[in-house]
Amino acid sequence: MGYVFSVAMDSTGILYFAVGFSIISSFISYWYSDKIVLAMSDAKKIEFEDNKELYRIVENLCITAGLPVPRIYIINDTAPNAFATGRDP
Known part of the structure; x- marks a missing residue:
């Protein structure tokens, strides 16, 4: 998605943002997913x-x-x- 928007808007900044966001959200999911699920289910x-x-x-x-x-x-x-x-x- 980030690549598609980057090409459509002719901006590499969008691609860098999408890659950075993906890396950060992957780390958060790996380290905190158990706590998130337990909190969501009360x-x-x-x-x-x-x-x-x-x-x-x-x-x-x-x-x-x-x-x-x-x-x-x-x-x-x-x-x-x-x-x-x-x-x-």
């Missing part, structure tokens, strides 16, 4: 004391699979749901 972080049964289920699954226990969040919704987000295990 997810609440769950600790062991908040929901012992859920925490133990996840903990046992992780021990069995040999993975570290992830942070657990709850989304207040009538439909059953689950999703994984983030870069690290």
Whole structure:
């Protein structure tokens, strides 16, 4: 898109802006996408004391699979749901 507008307007500044914007938005998406999704879905972080049964289920699954226990969040919704987000295990 930036290239098309750059050619149409005969301005290389538009192309440089589009490339810079793409690079910046890619870095933001990579580093902050998990936080953005959790904030958009109004997810609440769950600790062991908040929901012992859920925490133990996840903990046992992780021990069995040999993975570290992830942070657990709850989304207040009538439909059953689950999703994984983030870069690290």
